[in-house]
Amino acid sequence: MGSVWLMTIAILLSFGIIAHSFDGGSAPPKQQPTLCDELILPAGYPCSEFVIETKDGFLLGLQRVSSSSSSARIRYSAQQQQRGPPVLLLHGLFMAGDAWFLNTPEQSLGFILADQGFDVWVGNVRGTRWSHGHKSLSEKNKHFWDWSWQELALYDLAEMINYINSVTNSKLFVVGHSQGTIISFAAFTQPDIVKKVEAAALLSPISYLDHISAPLVLRMEKMHIDQMISTMGVHQLNFKSDWETNLLISLCDTRLSCSDMLSSITGKNCCFNESRVAYYLEQEPHPSSSKNLNHLFQSTNLPVDYLNMLRCSFFFSCDPQRHLLQVRLWKA
Secondary structure (H helix, E strand, C coil), rough: CCHHHHHHHHHHHCCHHHEEEEHHHCCCCCCCCCCHHHHHHCCCEEEEEEEEEECCCEEEEEECCCCCCCCCCCCHCCCCCCCCCEEEEECCCCCCCCHHCCCCCCCCCHHHHCCCCEEEEEEECCCCCCCCCCCCCCCHHHHCCCCCCCHHHHHHHHHHHHHHHHHHHEEEEEEEEEEHHHHHHHHCCCCCHHCEEEEEEECCCCCCCCCCCCCCHHHHHHCCCHHHHHHHHHHHHCCCCHHHHHHHHHHEECEEECHHHHHHHHHHCCCCHHHHHHHHHCCCCCCCHHHHHHHHHHCCCCHHHHHHHHHHHHCCCCCCCCCCCCCCCCCC
């Protein structure tokens, strides 16, 4: 273990990145267009931007998307008419709300749901580029990054659900992917939150990570890379910065092929459109916190008894036939 730490620190020094690691190595923030301006309005879909504040002071970006159909827009604009049922889209780790709009309208879930009549709301957790920082903390302040998926559930998702419910006066549907599912599981244990949710569809759901098979993630976990990053005083994980790009490269050697970096992280994907990788990387990855990664990695080697307890706590029952929320299909 000690030799692995020394080797990794030596690699980081060889790239000359330790000096920049204490603030995450981030460059001065560039002026970013909004998600509506960047991806949704150019595709011909009406889109509105909202900023909501969490109980701990983070300012989250939230977008509301309507159908591109002119007849649907006229129907929605009439005050006497109501929009379709609200649905909240929750992104995964190192992603943000753009993940739901990166393909064509026929292949992007955000556009598809809007065209089917849903009132689409797009969530962006703290730290992502479509959110708006903190009311008092700078992104360069280590306390800005002192959170994990637990805070994303208790504060970010809870505030999103409360806000959408107050605006629409309706229960909402939740669609989560990866990290979006674990924060949903946790948020839904709060009675005042779950009562505002009609149903949830959870894609690649996770509550623990002892089954991971992606080679790069396994390598990072074996090397305790999350602990190394924390020990070096790195609080922000931004894989668009030079030093963290070099960190990924340093993990790839003859024992681990990273020629297909995305598959090394996510595992094999039968239907991945490799021709759009360059476009995807224009938007992603988004920043997260090293504490968040550390909290997720803690669940890769949990005792069996603890895993059973975790399953029971998420579903309020050890009976696999009884779920906290019944996930069902809804047709507009």
